[in-house]
Amino acid sequence: MLRRISLTSFSSKFFKSHSENLNYLRSSSSSPDSNLVATSATALHLPTASPSKAATDFVSLTRHYGRCYWELSKARLSMLVVATSGTGFVLGSGSAIDLSALSWTCLGTMMVAASANSLNQVFEINNDAKMKRTSRRPLPSGRITIPHAVGWASSVGIAGTSLLATQTNMLAAGLAASNLILYAFVYTPLKQIHPVNTWVGAIVGAIPPLLGWAAASNDISLNGMILPAALYFWQIPHFMALAYLCRNDYAAGGFKMYSLSDASGLRTSIVALRNSIYLIPLGFLAYHWGVTSEWFCLESTVLTLAISAAAFSFYRDRTKEKARRMFHASLLYLPVFMTGLLIHRRSDNQQFLEDNAKDFVKSASSLETIELEDENGNQNIKAKHPFRTQVRPPVAYASVAPFPFLPAPSYSFP
Known part of the structure; x- marks a missing residue:
């Protein structure tokens, strides 16, 4: 009996010592003498650490942080920003599109957008x-540390801005840096201070297509404002619907959204409807300024009437179902609008504007100057009128306004 106990005690001590040796060998594998330890382990017929386990750990770690970076960057939202920037680049390219510059613009925009979204989550942890909607993000869930997230955001932000500066131009890089600052350091804290944050956020969303236009043309012109204006006005009904649907969540998070001070939803629906209507003239302006062909006017008008109808439906019946319908209509509007711009764009838009300017100057030079005498014949009155066009005083047109069924009176001069 005593012999059996001694044998059991010896075997337990042996296996304990054996396991300690294994742990020592594994912990020493990263030291300069790791080869010697591995050789000794082989000579003693002891198992060594498997290289496949280290590779598996590396792959798991890469996947973990890759997923964290993806969520910090809000990759889907960033890709939408890239799409608007790329569309602006194509619209500003004229007849020849530099695909290399377009690629660099999209990459730089993606990096800057990822940086801005990451900093946004750092400040709002x-x-x-x-x-509920955001509690599983990398920072609140503890999957990544704040210093790590700040390092990621800073590195991609600086790299993206530098990329735009070196591969496109300083104007595009300046717009990107300004938008990053506006989003992370103005819009983000403003969300907890005042409901005006929605309008500031709309400005942030309107800058990327202007960035793309500037990257292509190294200039900011009036006809380059069509897509930025569309994005600005589009974001208001889009975020009003989202804020109405998630207002309990926003209230729990401490955000000052416009819908939180509007229990009935009436003012929220009016703001959404008003900004939807503001989108109507953009199709006509795009044609008038030479950005697109005349077909875009019709398509843009029909599209805008659709989102306006959804906003009007929400105005009449302020329920979550109607708000969700308006939100879905806004999701449909933007890609269709940008697709229409690309399909109907005029590659010679600058030449189109120049031709219009020449026609205007030519028509202005064809005006004739006539001399009129007053009743006493003491003073000459000079007036201009188009060639072969009868002159009508303003009172003629004023008299028509209240009575549209009457013919406009005509006036002749001796």
């Missing part, structure tokens, strides 16, 4: 932890 406490707010996100209180909201």
Whole structure:
């Protein structure tokens, strides 16, 4: 009996010592003498650490941080920003599109957008932890540390801005840097201070297509404002619908959204409807300024009437179902609008504007100057009128306005 106990005690001590040796060998594998230890382990017929395990750990770590970077960057939202920037680049390219510059513009925009979204989550970590919709993000869930997230955001932001500066031009890089600052350091804290944050955020969303236009043309012109204006006005009904649907969540997170101070939703629906109507003239302006052909006027008008109808439906019946319908209509509007711009764009838009300017000057030079005498014949009155066009005083047109069924009176001069 005593012999059996001694044998059991010896075997347990042996296996304990054996396991300690294994742990020592594994912990020493990264030291300069790792080869010697591995050789000794082989000579003693002891198992060594498997290289496949280290490779598996590396792959798992890469996937983990890759997923964290993806979520910090809000990759889907960033890709939408890239799409608007790329569309602006194509619209500003004229007849020849530089595909290399387009690629660099999209990459730089993606990096800057990823940086801005990451900084946004760094600043809102406490707010996100209180909201169901955002509580599983990398920072509130503890999957990544704040210094790590700040390092990621800073590196991609600087790299993206530098890329735009070196591969496109300084104007595009300046717009990107300004938008990053506006989003991360103005819009983000403003969300917890005042409902005007929605309008500031709309400005942030309107800058990327202008960035793309500037990257292509190294200039900011009036006809380059069509898509930025569309994005600005589009974001208001889009975010009004989202804020109405998620207002309990926003209230829990401590955000000052416009819908939180509007219990009935009436003012929210009016703001959404008004900004939807503001989108109507953009199709006509795009044609008038030489950005697109005349077909875009019709398509843009029909599209805008559709989102306006959804906003009007929400105005009449302020329910979550109607708000969700308006939100879905806004999701449909933007890609269709940008596709229409690309399909009907005029590659010679600058030449189109120059031709219109020449025609205007030519028509202005064809005006004739006539001399009129007053009743006493003491003073000459000089007036201009188009060639072969009868002159009508303003009162003639004023008299028509209240009575559209009457013919406009005509006036002749001796």
